Amino acid sequence: MATQSGGVRNASGPMKGLTLQTVPRSGPPPGTRLCAAAACVCPGSAGAPALTGIGLQPPGAPAVSAAATARAGAAHGLEEVTRGHRLLQCLLALRCSLGAFRRGWFRSGARGGRGLARQAALPLFGPWQSGPSVRAAPGPSAAGSLAEEEPKRRIPLVPENLLKKRKAYQAIKATQAKQALLNKRKLQKGKQIQFKRLEAFVQDSWRRCRDDTRLRRMEQRPGQTGVPEEQKLAFVVRIVDIKGVSRRVKKVIEMLRLRKNYTGIFVKLTPLSLKMLRIVEPYVAWGHPNLKSVRELILKRGQAKINRKKMPLTDNMLIEEHLGQYGIICLEDLIHEIYSTGKHFRRVTNFLWPFHLSVARHASRNKVGFLKEMGKPGCRGDAINRLIRQLN
Numbered sequence: 001m002a003t004q005s006g007g008v009r010n011a012s013g014p015m016k017g018l019t020l021q022t023v024p025r026s027g028p029p030p031g032t033r034l035c036a037a038a039a040c041v042c043p044g045s046a047g048a049p050a051l052t053g054i055g056l057q058p059p060g061a062p063a064v065s066a067a068a069t070a071r072a073g074a075a076h077g078l079e080e081v082t083r084g085h086r087l088l089q090c091l092l093a094l095r096c097s098l099g100a101f102r103r104g105w106f107r108s109g110a111r112g113g114r115g116l117a118r119q120a121a122l123p124l125f126g127p128w129q130s131g132p133s134v135r136a137a138p139g140p141s142a143a144g145s146l147a148e149e150e151p152k153r154r155i156p157l158v159p160e161n162l163l164k165k166r167k168a169y170q171a172i173k174a175t176q177a178k179q180a181l182l183n184k185r186k187l188q189k190g191k192q193i194q195f196k197r198l199e200a201f202v203q204d205s206w207r208r209c210r211d212d213t214r215l216r217r218m219e220q221r222p223g224q225t226g227v228p229e230e231q232k233l234a235f236v237v238r239i240v241d242i243k244g245v246s247r248r249v250k251k252v253i254e255m256l257r258l259r260k261n262y263t264g265i266f267v268k269l270t271p272l273s274l275k276m277l278r279i280v281e282p283y284v285a286w287g288h289p290n291l292k293s294v295r296e297l298i299l300k301r302g303q304a305k306i307n308r309k310k311m312p313l314t315d316n317m318l319i320e321e322h323l324g325q326y327g328i329i330c331l332e333d334l335i336h337e338i339y340s341t342g343k344h345f346r347r348v349t350n351f352l353w354p355f356h357l358s359v360a361r362h363a364s365r366n367k368v369g370f371l372k373e374m375g376k377p378g379c380r381g382d383a384i385n386r387l388i389r390q391l392n
Contacts, residue, residue, distance in 0.1 A: 204244025211246040211282075218278060232341045235293070235384055236277065236286040237264040237357065237391070239374045245283070252279045257354050262391065264355045266294075268341045277379075285377050287384025294339045296392055298331065303353040310353055322351060357391035 238258040242250060255276065257265055267273050267286070277286055289297075304311040304318060311318060313331060320329040326344040328334055337348050380387070 200244075207244045208246050211249055214282075215246070215248065215279065231288045232269050233288065233294075233339060234267045234269050234273075234277070234286050235264055235289045235297075235388065236267050236284050237262065237384075237387065238284050240283040240377055242283055249280055249283070252276050253283070256280070256284075258284065260356070262357045262359050264297075264357055264388075264391075266338055266349055266352075268345050281378050283377060285374065285380055285384065285387060287380040287387075288382055289388060290382075290385055291335075291339050293385045293388045295335050297355055297388065298335055298338070298352075300392060301355045301357070302331075302334075304351055305353045323348065357388075359391060 236256060236258065238253070238261055241261060242253060253259070256267070257263075266289075267277070277284070298313070302313045304313055304322070306318075306322065313319065313334075316330040319331065319334060323329075323334070323344075326347060328337055328344070328348065334348060336342075337344055374387070375383075
């Protein structure tokens with residue numbers, strides 16, 4: 001317990017007999033404890049008690065003056081402030097070192113041997129002042145020196161063969177892009193102008209007029225419309241170009257699926273099919289094939305039409321999958337159904353792609369333009385077998 005009178009305090013308890021003398025300025029805040037060890041906070045700091053000094057006097061000793069007590073307390077307080085400042089400087093230096101490590105200064109500088117030097121050059125302690133010291137931000141000169149010290153980025157080396165491959169690939173892609181652009185321009189322009197000679201117009205007009213006259217006479221004088229009982233199968237081959245023909249002839253050609261020259265198809269002879277063959281007679285050759293011709297055509301030139309794509313007939317599983325519901329599971333069943341013109345003849349012929357026959361590139365032609373080996377268009381009867389073996 002301590003009693004106070006003016007500026008002198010008499011201690012009681014274990015410290016009985018000691019006189020505590022204080023020189024208050026503005027008075028300590030309520031609740032401040034006074035201990036035996038003298039402590040002082042730097043005057044003028046925010047939130048610190050304004051104590052100038054605390055002195056200890058033994059009993060019977062002369063009273064110490066207030067100025068001496070203030071000087072002793074200030075010296076002791078300065079020592080405590082210095083310790084705090086040192087601790088603050090250490091924490092600031094550690095924070096700067098961690099920030100520099102995160103930015104990669106030490107990592108990039110270690111390659112050139114400058115990382116440790118830069119780390120050692122960082123000052124840990126600055127000039128001591130009465131208050132806490134704050135490090136100033138680096139100026140433009142310091143920033144420029146740091147930028148100069150940073151090493152340049154190293155470009156990785158690439159093998160020469162890899163560079164050549166990249167260059168060739170880029171050239172190919174540039175060529176493809178240029179070709180795609182040209183194709184796009186062609187499509188935008190539309191169909192290009194095709195020059196046609198006057199003789200071609202005259203020939204097309206003459207052919208169209210001849211077809212109209214022939215079809216009109218055929219209607220006025222109908223020929224044979226009955227089907228021979230002994231022959232029910234016909235093989236039709238287109239051997240003449242159809243440029244400039246009438247629309248009716250073009251339509252029949254498309255129904256027979258003879259869109260290209262030297263293509264053939266099997267046809268079941270009926271009154272309707274005979275009439276169609278008479279319409280396109282100047283442009284096709286047809287006759288009655290035998291079993292050997294049918295077998296050779298299917299085995300050598302036969303192709304199935306599946307999802308509008310050509311599929312070669314190399315496996316009976318393909319036939320069974322699409323024609324098995326009609327009792328046709330192999331090539332022999334397919335050949336028999338075509339040659340006998342059974343009740344599923346139309347489905348079988350639609351399953352097969354039109355036969356593309358081969359012709360010599362430099363085959364001799366007559367004055368009209370027909371191939372001499374082909375002969376004349378029209379009905380040939382059994383002579384169609386010789387033509388099939390010639391073109392197959």
